[in-house]
Amino acid sequence: MTNAANLAPEHFEAFALAGQAVFTLVGKQTRFTYKICKAPADPKYPPTWFVKVLNGPNNETDYQFVGTLRRNPNGIGGTYKHFQKSPISENASSVQAFKWTWQRVVNQEERDLKILEIWHAGKCSKCGHPLTDPESIASGLGPICRAKVEDITFSEIL
Numbered sequence: 001m002t003n004a005a006n007l008a009p010e011h012f013e014a015f016a017l018a019g020q021a022v023f024t025l026v027g028k029q030t031r032f033t034y035k036i037c038k039a040p041a042d043p044k045y046p047p048t049w050f051v052k053v054l055n056g057p058n059n060e061t062d063y064q065f066v067g068t069l070r071r072n073p074n075g076i077g078g079t080y081k082h083f084q085k086s087p088i089s090e091n092a093s094s095v096q097a098f099k100w101t102w103q104r105v106v107n108q109e110e111r112d113l114k115i116l117e118i119w120h121a122g123k124c125s126k127c128g129h130p131l132t133d134p135e136s137i138a139s140g141l142g143p144i145c146r147a148k149v150e151d152i153t154f155s156e157i158l
């Protein structure tokens with residue numbers, strides 16, 4: 001966890017959708033780690049991301065797929081849909097914590113999370129490169145990837 005850092009909520013959407021985001025939601029009593037990967041482009045569907053939850057001791061491989069994120073038809077925000085066959089139920093605390101955070105930060109643009117923090121592990125969520133400068137650590141994206149991600153809309157990412 002070199003350069004692990006608390007991610008400012010206003011950076012969460014761009015960070016989370018950059019392609020290979022890994023982050024931990026840290027509450028007072030508990031924490032959960034997630035990976036959000038961009039799905040291969042498919043013209044039949046809107047841009048889609050896979051949400052996975054760390055569910056074992058190996059923090060490289062023990063991720064369990066729990067659901068998908070898709071951009072809302074109006075182009076604003078995004079909707080989480082739980083994968084009903086996932087061994088992790090939609091009622092699990094890990095899924096509830098993610099849904100709550102996503103809904104609050106992205107769909108309601110409520111920047112003050114109050115009860116939890118979003119931490120990343122010091123790697124760019126688009127290319128995986130270690131982050132070093134303060135602005136990159138604050139946003140979870142390196143300078144080159146940040147320039148690519150910041151000014152494009154959800155549908156243009158794919």
Ligand SMILES: [Zn+2]
Nearest residue numbers: 124127142145
């Ligand atoms: Zn990068």
